[in-house]
Structure formats: structure tokens, C-alpha cells
Amino acid sequence: MVDYRKEGLVAIFEVNNPPVNSLSKNVRQGFVDGLSKATNDPEVKAVIIIGKGRTFIAGANIKDFGKPMEELMSSSPSLIDIGNMLEESEKPIICAIHGAGLGGGLELCLFSHYRLAVKSARVGFPEVNLGILPAAAGTQRLPRLVDITVAMDIISSGRHVAAPEALKYGILDQIVEGDLLKESIKFAHSVIGKPLEPRRLRNLACKSILYCISVIHQFCLKSVRNAADLSYEAGLMMENTYFKYLITGFQSFALRYSFFAERTARKWQLPSGANAANTKPLNVQTTGIIGAGTMGTGIAVSLLRAGYPVILVEQNQEFLDKGVDMIRNILKDGVSRRLMTEDRMKQCLKALKASVDLKHLANVDLVIEAVYENISLKQEIFKKLDYICKPSALLCSNTSSIDIDMNVYGKETSAETVATIMDFGKKIGKVSILVKSCHLFVANRMHGCFQTEAKFILEEGALPDEVDRILEDFGMPMGPFKVSDLAGIDISCRIQHEVAKQHDIELTLQTRFFRGERYSSLSNRLYELGRLGRKTGKGWYRYEKPGGKNAIPDNDIKDVIRIHCKELGIEQRQISTQEILERCLYSAINEGFKIIEEGVVDKPEDIDVIWWYGFGFPRYMGGPMFYASQTGLKKVYDRVCYYHKNFPYSSHWVPSDLLRRLSTAPNPVPITQWKTVLHSKL
């Protein structure tokens, strides 16, 4: 809907389509109706377009893009129709932007004659994040308004451009202080009667393109280049052709799923009925961190950057100094990469207090424990915190594998605590996903299957760089062995030994089974050889120096694997790309179905979001659960059964019952409805 009203000489179109004023059909029709009224009213001399509520216009309604192509293309009036009407209007059209003017929202602005915004507003073309391009003339108009390299950057990065930067480029005509509508009305009066021809972007020529030919390779860039090479009409036609091609492709489909999955995942709920909408978070103002190792220092930097004061506690002065140095270096690096100013860095360091005494945490609102992965050490620390911290303090743990029910959403966790932690995560720039406690939690439990299979595959004949290449070709940013070298082989070995200790078992290089499960001691072998990964310059790969970043395939590792397999009597063979991919991905996916079945996560989208942020799973593949849904659950289930038959000593191949039931459904069950099958007779 578009609410129409008049203030003197000015007609005001207030877009009113909560929550974000997307350009649904009724909004587009509202523009046509409003324009007809304004054009036919002799009293009206100018038009202001403004958004009601939290934002200007967030673009086309993304849900529309799921419709069949014919329906989509014939949906009238189109954005381009409206845009043309705005541009041709003989009365000046002024867009008044607050919140966000994105995608189709910005395209409407580019058809209008003037653009004003409040300082906090953002504009941009995030279409690439949905696997499409701005196809309501965005690629043709922006390069007529701004330098072509700027247009290419904005269109191909999808980034939100803050109003002051947009003003600098000329996308905005003015930043408004004070009341946006009042100031826009004043502005409208100042332009009434001025010639509109120079304000019509279609008439402007695109700036020179010679120096950026080498980067024109993707559709967005091709389309922007058309703005320079072709007439406006021909460029527009090509833009529409690219759009039709992209919108029907898998990547755009997966990216649109990802957009909504991320928003669905934020909406946590508890069996009690408490949820994100009805539970108020507590106000966290002060924080403490115990342990200044890899995780503790990283967390400290996130909290400091978000503006929280931090008290950092270590076991002794030497470790504390090392931790503070590490934090200082990370922040300095941020300054040299222009992610923060020198002043901001100084403020952050001022907000950091360091201590070797837990008692300094007496008054903090929230404590994050990040000491070694050792259950008795963690228990001892929490016992002390119970006495030291104030009763309302939130006690949080950063553990990879220890099942401490109270530290994630567990039996004793209150809704208020959940709300506070979810909110806190957002405030420190993280994406928080609510999961119940289970062994290894969701990320490590699923990724563990993936990593374990990758190691078994090495024992059976493949090499680390071969497995990594196949998974990187699939879209993972780093293969499992590069990840292992980066994290440190000692870390996973220590975790394995800690888990074994909890069961009174000692792991040796000869161990082939652990609690009835196939086990690979290959990484322990590397550990004993001092090949701990990047930090020692050798791991699954070799590096140019300890701490180096270039992973170089290493012949020595072939010998390590060969000796390992000979000693343990493991036969080696040729393994196909398909098998490598399936064993890594399907083992994790099967575990994902068990995680949903057990109610550890509320919905499959939660798992997909965890994989993008936790492991860099490509968003354009949608996430492992979405990937499974697109591969076909029958196919996934059959292959899981096949591997279960071949590898009976790996429980991660025991087929999930939910997967079995979904795979036998007469019609594919959409991912958003998998949960309903849990309680059905299927």
C-alpha cells in the first residue's frame, strides 16, 4: 500500500507495507494510483516518496521470485513501469530515505529526480546475495550517475553504502538533519519549477570504462559494461535477459532460501512457549573472560570492538601478558587494515583490564570461560565463580566437546538467559543459534563426521591435498586437512584424549577401534612427529615457515600414511571424487537429521546457518540440509545405507530414522516442513 496525502503544494506517497516496505504488487499499484492523482491535481507541484515505519524500501518482495517465470514477468505494474512514470513526471519526484533503500528501493530512487536521506540511512544493491542482479534498470542507471568503478563495486559487492559515502559519490543529493519529512518538503519547494531534463538519468552518458575491462566477467559487471557500450534500451533488454537466466538458476534459489533461513534461525523458541518475541533480554554492561588463549583473546577482541569493557583473567602473569599482547596485535592489525581507527583501538585497550585473580570478576554481568578443554579444570572454575560472581551474573562456557548442560540451552537455563545470550551475540556482531546440549554440540558433532570420514579416506588411499581440492571445488573455503592444520592438530588430539579419558581408555597409535567404533590414529601419529600444523610449519602439508600460510603438498606425508597403513594392515585403493564428496557430506548430513530428530535444534535452517558461519559452507549451495533436500532425500538415504553396509563400525552411517521417513514420502517434503514429519505417521 501507498498512503497518499497532500501538504500544501506537495503530494506525499508514504509506502506502508510492514515490516520493511518491500515492493509487493499492492505497493506497485499504489504508486500508479498516487501518480495518477498527483499528475491530475493542478495544486500539486512536487511529490515526495517516503517510507512508513522502520525503513524506506527494502526492494522487491523476495518471495515473489519463487513464482513461475511467466507469472513473474507478467506481474503488472512492474517496477520498470513505475520507474518510467516517475522519471517522465513533469512534477519533481523526491525520495526521502531513512533506514534502508535497497535493491528495487534504490532503483526507484534512481528513476526519481532527487534523493535525500538521513545520516543513518543506507543504500545499496544487495541482489548479488540473492544470486540475481538489480534488474529494474539498476545496472543501467547507477553507472550513469556515479563513476563506473563505484557502480561496479556497489553492484558486485552487494554492500550497504552509508549515507555520507553515498552523498560523496553523488547517489544522494543531500543529507538531512532533523525531521526528514519537514526538511524534504522544504527541499521540494526549492526545486519546484526547475528543469527536470538534467535530472533524468536515462539521458546521461555513462562515464569511461576503458580502465576496468579486466574485472568485467560476471553478469552484474557485464550488465554495467552494457551501460557504457549499448544504448539505454538495449542495455535494459540485456539486463532483463540476465535476470531471467539468474533467477531460474540453482544459486539464486539457494541464496533466496539462505536469506529467509537466516531470519528463521533468529526466531528461537522454547517448549515453555517463551520465544524471541515475548522474552526481554537483560542488560549486559560489563564482561569477564577466563583464559587468554586462542579463543579467549578472539572473544575479548569481539567484546571490546562492540564497546563492552572486559576483565581478562589468566592463570599466571606470563600467560596474561601474552594474551594482552595478542589482543593488542589483533586490534593493531584492524587499524592497519582500516577496519578501525587508531582512536577506537586506544578506547578498546583502555576498556581492557587484565588480572590473575578471579575475584576481579565479582561485579561483572557476564563471564565467558575459555580455559583448556579439561572437564575438571572447568568444573573447578565454575565452582569458584559461584561464590565470586553476583547472583545475577551469566556464566558461559566456550567448550568444544564437554557436555555441560547448564552452559548452553539446557534444563536449568531460563528463557531470560537465552534471550540475553542471543541478544548479546547479535550485539557483538555474531549470529547466535540456539541449540540444546548434546555431545560435541551441533557444529562439532556434524563436522566431526566430516573430518573423521576424510581421515578414513586417507587411510584407504587418498592424499590430503586430493581430498581438500575436491571439497574446495565443491565450494568449501578450505578442505578439512587445511582446516586441521590451521586449528592445530594438537587441539583435536587433546580433545580425543580428553574424551577417551572420560571413558578410562588410553588411545595409542595402534588403536583402531574406540568404544566399538572405527577409529583413525593418523593425527596422533602426526602429533607424535611434531607435525602440529601451520604453527610448526608442518602438518598434513608443509609450510614455508612455522606460522606460514601457504599449504604445500608434502611427499613426507605420503610415507607417514603408508607406514601407518602398513603397520595397521589397512589396504589402500583408488577412491573416486564422488565417493570422497559423498562420504564427507552425507555422513554429516545424516548426523544433521539425527540432530533434528533429537530436538537438539528446532529446525533444519539452524543447521545450515551454523555451517555457513562455522565452516564457510557456500551460501549459494544453501547449507548441508538444503543441499540434501535438493539432491533428493531418497538418493541421500540410499547412499547412507550403502555406506552403512560397507562401514558397519561407524555409527555416523546408521541411517537417521527421520531421513528414512522423509525419503519414503510420496512427494518431496519441503525443508521448512521436515519437522512436521517427526510427529506424523509417515
Ligand SMILES: CC(C)(COP(=O)(O)OP(=O)(O)OC[C@H]1O[C@@H](n2cnc3c(N)ncnc32)[C@H](O)[C@@H]1OP(=O)(O)O)[C@@H](O)C(=O)NCCC(=O)NCCSC(=O)C[C@@H](O)CCCCCCCCCCCCC(=O)O
Ligand atoms: C531491509 C533490511 C536491511 C532490514 O533489516 P532488519 O534486520 O531490520 O530486518 P530483517 O532482515 O529481520 O527483516 C524483517 C522482515 O522482513 C523480511 N524482508 C526483508 N526484506 C525483504 C524483501 N525484500 N522481501 C521480502 N521480505 C523481506 C524478512 O524476511 C523479515 O521477515 P521474517 O518473517 O523473515 O522475519 C533487511 O531486511 C534486508 O537486507 N532486506 C533485504 C534487502 C534486499 O535484499 N533487497 C533486494 C531485493 S531484490 C530486488 O529488489 C530486485 C530488484 O532489482 C528488482 C528486480 C526487478 C526484476 C524485474 C523482472 C520481473 C520480476 C517481477 C516481479 C515483481 C515485479 C517488479 O518488481 O517489477
Ligand SMILES: NC(=O)c1ccc[n+]([C@@H]2O[C@H](COP(=O)([O-])OP(=O)(O)OC[C@H]3O[C@@H](n4cnc5c(N)ncnc54)[C@H](O)[C@@H]3O)[C@@H](O)[C@H]2O)c1
Ligand atoms: N581453538 C579452537 O578453534 C576452539 C574452538 C571452539 C571452542 N574451543 C574451546 O575453547 C576453549 C579454549 O580453547 P583455546 O583454543 O583458546 O585454548 P588455549 O590452550 O589456546 O587457551 C586456554 C587458556 O586458558 C588458560 N588457563 C588454563 N587454566 C586457567 C585458569 N585456571 N585460569 C585462567 N586461565 C587458565 C591457559 O593458560 C590458556 O592461555 C577450549 O575448551 C576449547 O575446546 C576452541
